[in-house]
Amino acid sequence: MKLYTFFRSGTSHRLRIALNLKGLSYDQVAVDLRREEHLAQAFKAIHPQQFVPVLDTEDRLMIQSPAIIEWLEERHRDPPLLPSDAAERAQVRALAAIVGCDIHPVNNRRILEALRHRFAADEAAINDWCGTWIGAGFDAIEALLASDRRRGDFCFGNHPTLADVYLVPQVESARRFKVDMARWPRVQAVDAACGQLDAFRQAAPAAQPDAG
Structure with a gap:
């Protein structure tokens, strides 16, 4: 492929x-x-x-x-990236959707370029914009992770799922936009657990041939 x-x-x-x-x-x-x-x-x-x-x-x-x-x-x-139980699949999809539907679409390059060129936003304003929506989404994810007593090292259980696939790139983006991650310890813990796996390490932006 x-x-x-x-x-x-x-x-x-x-x-x-x-x-x-x-x-x-x-x-x-x-x-x-x-x-x-x-x-x-x-x-x-x-x-x-x-x-x-x-x-x-x-x-x-x-x-x-x-x-x-x-x-x-x-x-x-x-x-599998999704659990076998229908309710659990919905739970994992909901975590992924917070990133995929609510955070990323308003922070992607197309939006940020419009803010820069049409509304004269400087980099401080761009970081503030991104931090606002990342913070709102991560607050929700942190609360959901805290409420799940069965949660293991990852967003759901002891193996990475679709939720982790979505969350880790958003954490990377948060750091790029200088978002202070301190108030989301569970999100940070999930990111750290994923960072121990080759699948995540090899996919990281800095590890790509076109990075630089």
Whole structure:
């Protein structure tokens, strides 16, 4: 498989984690967002929204990280990223959705570029904007983790799930935007536990060929 990716993209990061957890090999094609390579017509032919990531399975081009990760879960079931119980699956999906639906969409590059160029936001304002929504989401995740008496080292149980796949890239993003993580000890503990696993370490932005 071929993965069109950018080292610092949170959605690319989460997909790299999922692929690694599934033990799947893939070649990376770097799309440098800093040089606006995603806006070129050649990339638009690959993804009409001009976003990363894109997964080329040889059979088809797959877009949107939630859809791709769902496909991975259906196609490559072992190890599972979702529990077998329906209520527990909903719990894990809810944790992932706090990141995927509520934090990331208002902090992605497209939004931040609009704030910079259309509303003259400086980097302090950008960090404050991002910190506001990251903080609101992490407050909720921290509370949910605290209320789960059965929780192990990860967001749910003793093995990484979809929730961890989403959370870790958002923690990376929080640090990049200078968010003080001190008030979320459980979130930090989950991030640390994930950081012990090769699947997460190898997916980290700094470990990518296009990092720099």
